Every structure is written in C-alpha cells, then in structure tokens.
Amino acid sequence: MDKLRGRQPRPERAIQRRRFLILAGGAAAYLALRSHRAWARRAARPQPVLQPWTLPDEPPAGALETARSLVAAAVLAPSLWNSQPWRFEVEGSTIRLVADGQRSLPITDPAQRGLMISLGAALENLLVAARAYGLRPNVTYAPHDGPGGLVAEVTWSNGDLRRDRPMFGAIVERRTNRRMYDERGILAPNRAQLIAQVPEGFLLHWIDDRDRIESVADLAHQAIHERVLDRRAEAEQYSWMRFDDDARRRGDGVSVDELELGGPARWMAGRYFNPESWFLRFGAQSAAKQARSAVRSAGALALLVAVRGGEAQWLTGGQAYERFALKATTLGIAHQPINALIESDRYRAEVLRQFAAGGEEPLMLLRLGHSKSPPPAVRRNVALVASFRNS
Numbered sequence: 001m002d003k004l005r006g007r008q009p010r011p012e013r014a015i016q017r018r019r020f021l022i023l024a025g026g027a028a029a030y031l032a033l034r035s036h037r038a039w040a041r042r043a044a045r046p047q048p049v050l051q052p053w054t055l056p057d058e059p060p061a062g063a064l065e066t067a068r069s070l071v072a073a074a075v076l077a078p079s080l081w082n083s084q085p086w087r088f089e090v091e092g093s094t095i096r097l098v099a100d101g102q103r104s105l106p107i108t109d110p111a112q113r114g115l116m117i118s119l120g121a122a123l124e125n126l127l128v129a130a131r132a133y134g135l136r137p138n139v140t141y142a143p144h145d146g147p148g149g150l151v152a153e154v155t156w157s158n159g160d161l162r163r164d165r166p167m168f169g170a171i172v173e174r175r176t177n178r179r180m181y182d183e184r185g186i187l188a189p190n191r192a193q194l195i196a197q198v199p200e201g202f203l204l205h206w207i208d209d210r211d212r213i214e215s216v217a218d219l220a221h222q223a224i225h226e227r228v229l230d231r232r233a234e235a236e237q238y239s240w241m242r243f244d245d246d247a248r249r250r251g252d253g254v255s256v257d258e259l260e261l262g263g264p265a266r267w268m269a270g271r272y273f274n275p276e277s278w279f280l281r282f283g284a285q286s287a288a289k290q291a292r293s294a295v296r297s298a299g300a301l302a303l304l305v306a307v308r309g310g311e312a313q314w315l316t317g318g319q320a321y322e323r324f325a326l327k328a329t330t331l332g333i334a335h336q337p338i339n340a341l342i343e344s345d346r347y348r349a350e351v352l353r354q355f356a357a358g359g360e361e362p363l364m365l366l367r368l369g370h371s372k373s374p375p376p377a378v379r380r381n382v383a384l385v386a387s388f389r390n391s
C-alpha cells in the first residue's frame, strides 16, 4: 500500500504528461514566433542610420567629402538630453548651422539657452575638425533668431598647417560620464589647462574644497528631487528617456543604461520616472540620492559663466564648454553637467553664491573627476541632419 501511496493511476499520469507536452510545445512555439515577430517588426521599421564614432584622420579629398566629415564631427557634440537640435545646410565650401526648433525642450529650457549651448558645442567640433584638416575656417554669427533658425555660417579656405590635432582626437573620445568618480582631485597644471580653454567674456569658477562640494551635493539633492516631482518638466524629460533599444532605433535621447541608475530605479525606470505613475515619488528620491552621491564623488566642481549675461553669449558659451570638455578628455578627466541646479531660478542664486560668482550668468555646472569612460551615446547620422547642394 505504502509503495502505491503518492503514485497515481496510470491514465491520469498519461493525461498530465500529454498536457505538459502540449503546454511546453505551445510555449516553445510562442517564444519562437515572438522573437520572429519582434525581428519582423524591427525589419519593417525604417532604421535611422546611426553615426559611428569615427572620423577620417587624414584631410578628406574634395569639397563634398570635407563638408561631410566636418558635419560628422559636429554631430558628435553634447546636447541637452541628446536632443541634437541641429541641421546643416551645405553648399560648396559653406556650412550653415541651423537650429531645429522641433527638438527644443520648451519647459526645461524655455529661453533656449541649453539649445544654443548645444549648437555652440556642435559649431566648436566643426571648427576643431576644420583646423585639424589644415583648413582655415571663418565663422559669421547670425543674430539671435536668425532667418529660418540660422545660427552661424562657416566657410573655409585651403592651405593651412594642421592644428588642434589632440582636440580633434578627443572629439570621438569625449563622453558625458554619469558614473561615480573616485574623489581624487584635479592636479593644478591640469586645472590651469582647463581654465585656459575659456575665452574672454567667460570665466570658469572652481570648487575643490570638500565642505563646499558637500554643500553643492546637498543642493543637487534638493533640486533634482523637486525637478522630478514637477510633472510638466518630468513629462518633457521622460519623452527623451529611452527604453529597450529605442535609443539605438531613433538615434537620440538618453537610454536608461546611460543614466547609471542604481537599485530598483534601474529596472523600474519606466515607472519611477513616468509622470503619470504613482511610483514617481520613488523616482524623485532615487534620482536625488544619486545626484548627491555623484557630486560628492567628484574631485572638483566647475561653473562656466558669461561675465555679461544675455543671449548673445550662449552660442559662444557652448563653444567654450566643448573646448573645455575636449581638453578634459585629452587629460583623462571625466565630467558631467549637473544643470538642474542652474536651470531652476530657485537654486541658481545659491549656486552663484557657492562659487562666489554673483552678477554673472551661469551656463554650465560640471562635476569633474576620475572614472572609467562609458560607451558612446547614439547619434543621428550626417545623412539625416544635413542637406547638400552644389554651389
């Protein structure tokens, strides 16, 4: 009797086995079909051709290839939420840099300061590449709100020495590094080289005292917490956050992986940062804590300011930021903007006070330090952002 206990009569076992086989077969077929359907869906969508992070080292032959390479360098510039708010109109040896208003963030960046800084960074990459190819570039700046969004026009002539080559090499290596740093300070000669990138009309204020870094870290905690809970701003920023392979597919925005979120926020990001979700409060806590730790881990903080405020300084301020970022890259120094602190009226004045920079216009607040470099962020390819006409 004991032997039989637990064993079921034969017909029932046979039915269970059949049921198991049917279910397992069904699951296997579903999985096979699902991956096939996902593949078919991907294949059916038009894929934006993404910018590979390589540039020709040698000067390209011919006006068209030169222009294409210059635009390829420009699109590797940093931009607010990787929005890439640019278009390039190429005509012979002229490139017109045009703002793409469709790619602005009107709630986060109502005055379009961040948009103009992004365009300035793209312009600087273009000029660095031109000089590295031995060209002599000339820039004409358009008035703010130029016709059709025109921001600047670059022309060039041939026959110059190849200059700015280390900076050119850094264009493909530069990253916004959101990882934790190791608190090591920045050596004085490196700091001097970074400050030397900033042209007349701008200043780079510097903090490396641990107590003051701590104060800014606390401010970052408050500012980010408040910003995530601001549902309008959060909705806008969430629309630039990319999940699964969306960043790769679209070629823009910031992927959840790049945000380096820790704890549950990493795998719950879709809910934690969704302005409609009840979980948003946890997203705010998590992002605030992360920002505080990130600032604390820095070796120094730098604040780039325009001495005289006003829109005219934003584009050239973006150029200064990009030169700073490229120089930091050549020196092996990691950096990340922490701009939530200066985007908000409430915190801007306090930041200026911390940096003893009253009366100046803050453009970029950066944490600096040492950490392994992350992989490159996606970009839309030259073909998607540039139009070419023969002159």
Ligand SMILES: Cc1cc2nc3c(=O)[nH]c(=O)nc-3n(C[C@H](O)[C@H](O)[C@H](O)COP(=O)(O)O)c2cc1C
Residues within 6 Å of the ligand: 076, 077, 078, 079, 080, 081, 082, 113, 114, 115, 117, 118, 121, 174, 175, 176, 177, 178, 253, 254, 336, 337, 338, 339, 340, 376, 377
């Ligand atoms: C005006 C401006 C503001 C930015 N603010 C932030 C910021 O507050 N936090 C951040 O992590 N990155 C910030 N960034 C960096 C962009 O998110 C980054 O450039 C973009 O995601 C592309 O990545 P990459 O710089 O590694 O190429 C900012 C960039 C610009 C130009």
